[in-house]
Amino acid sequence: MGYIKDLFKEKSTALNADIKKMIAEHGDYKIGEITIAQVYQGMRGMTGLITETSLLDSNEGIRFRGYSIPELREKLPKAEGGTEPLPEGLFHLMLIGELPTKEDVDHLTAVWARRSHVPNYVFDVIESLPVNTHPMTQFSIGIMALQRESIFAKEYEKGINKKDHWDFIYEDTMNLIARLPRVAAYIYRRKYKNGDHIHPNGMLDWAGNFAHMLGIEDKGFWALMRLYMTIHADHEGGNVSAHTTHLVGSALSDPYLALAAGMNGLAGPLHGLANQEVIRWIEEMQRELETEAPSKEQIADYIRKTLSEGKVVPGYGHAVLRKTDPRFTAQMEFGKTHCPDDPLVQTVWNIYDVAPGILGETGKIKNPWPNVDAHSGALLKHYGLVEEDFYTVLFGVSRALGVLASLCWDRALGLPLERPKSVTTEYLKKLVVGE
Numbered sequence: 001m002g003y004i005k006d007l008f009k010e011k012s013t014a015l016n017a018d019i020k021k022m023i024a025e026h027g028d029y030k031i032g033e034i035t036i037a038q039v040y041q042g043m044r045g046m047t048g049l050i051t052e053t054s055l056l057d058s059n060e061g062i063r064f065r066g067y068s069i070p071e072l073r074e075k076l077p078k079a080e081g082g083t084e085p086l087p088e089g090l091f092h093l094m095l096i097g098e099l100p101t102k103e104d105v106d107h108l109t110a111v112w113a114r115r116s117h118v119p120n121y122v123f124d125v126i127e128s129l130p131v132n133t134h135p136m137t138q139f140s141i142g143i144m145a146l147q148r149e150s151i152f153a154k155e156y157e158k159g160i161n162k163k164d165h166w167d168f169i170y171e172d173t174m175n176l177i178a179r180l181p182r183v184a185a186y187i188y189r190r191k192y193k194n195g196d197h198i199h200p201n202g203m204l205d206w207a208g209n210f211a212h213m214l215g216i217e218d219k220g221f222w223a224l225m226r227l228y229m230t231i232h233a234d235h236e237g238g239n240v241s242a243h244t245t246h247l248v249g250s251a252l253s254d255p256y257l258a259l260a261a262g263m264n265g266l267a268g269p270l271h272g273l274a275n276q277e278v279i280r281w282i283e284e285m286q287r288e289l290e291t292e293a294p295s296k297e298q299i300a301d302y303i304r305k306t307l308s309e310g311k312v313v314p315g316y317g318h319a320v321l322r323k324t325d326p327r328f329t330a331q332m333e334f335g336k337t338h339c340p341d342d343p344l345v346q347t348v349w350n351i352y353d354v355a356p357g358i359l360g361e362t363g364k365i366k367n368p369w370p371n372v373d374a375h376s377g378a379l380l381k382h383y384g385l386v387e388e389d390f391y392t393v394l395f396g397v398s399r400a401l402g403v404l405a406s407l408c409w410d411r412a413l414g415l416p417l418e419r420p421k422s423v424t425t426e427y428l429k430k431l432v433v434g435e
């Protein structure tokens, strides 16, 4: 058994014992009450899931195993001469619960490089799609095509002890994470670079190699990819991509099936597609105002116009967060170091100056502050990754780290089939009148 797998087994065995004790001693402890409004309004604030990898505070933002994004930018191991954390380190932290050493991170880099082969039939499936198919659709279909490789599915068919489920889920997780950059880069080069594909470089770290396969050799972009892959990886368990992966996995669907389902949720405009929408919204504003650098007054008017048309201002608002997303702030800091004079980046900052006030004035938007998607596109454009309909695929490659680490935990903890109760409005009407 590999070294990180041994560690995971040790940690999950210990937590399993803690959970058994907790349920035995405090199983009846009440952690909340449920109102009718919550049931109708997307279950906001309703605690109903266990996700070990990260925890979201509505004011402070995300913490991965207790560590905030600024702390991780400082503490996680970096590439040789690099400034940003290696996402391998975040995966180790989420899976094991402890900060990795540089050796731990190098180990993961090597394991993923070794497992990264993508069979040709997967590319054939992607090639069979019209080239103008949305990259997220191609990505999801690519993951589904890979499902044939699932070790868990094969072993389950043979018949395995429930206690061993986690072992094969772990193997699939490692293989799938290793393969995703190649699948994603293939889709990018196919759609935008006439199928001129770039071979992986097995000497590079996971995100550096991904950047290389996309075809952008600027080391600033490699740093951005390492940061991007780290900060988009996980946002506790209730968001659509994490919750979907977890739910589908609870049916003992293998990690390929579960991740593809999660990616289909990430592809929605209120979730991961918002990064594409932000850039489109800014570009429409520039076109309409006939300027590359709209003033703050012009931006304010354009935001009001968007609201009056009954549309959302993409990149702003959040179901849980109530302050500026630290993932936005991390990207802003990156921009200040690497591209402070870029006009599009400056427009993102000007929007940040005016949008929260206007959104707040509506009185109905609970969080007028920017989320992760408000910033990412401007940085990608700066380095020449200008095809915004690809942006959600980048988000997806990163998100796989968190949701698949969680899936390993789900099976290691033996979490059951998820099946909450639903009721009809008729049922609730009778309930409130006491019939």
Ligand code: CMX
Pocket: 239, 269, 270, 271, 272, 273, 274, 307, 311, 312, 313, 314, 315, 316, 317, 318, 319, 320, 364, 365, 366, 367, 371, 372, 373
């Ligand atoms: N622009 C305009 N209206 C907004 C808004 C925004 N950015 N954010 C919220 N609202 C509206 C909602 O549509 C809702 O309107 P109705 O009452 O008319 O239906 C009202 O304000 C209250 O919504 P809320 O409780 O503040 O927000 P929700 O928890 O329902 O939704 C979210 C959260 C993210 C879907 C929403 O803020 C939104 O649509 N934002 C824009 C899209 C976006 O950036 N999504 C990315 C989120 C991060 C991610 O997952 O990647």
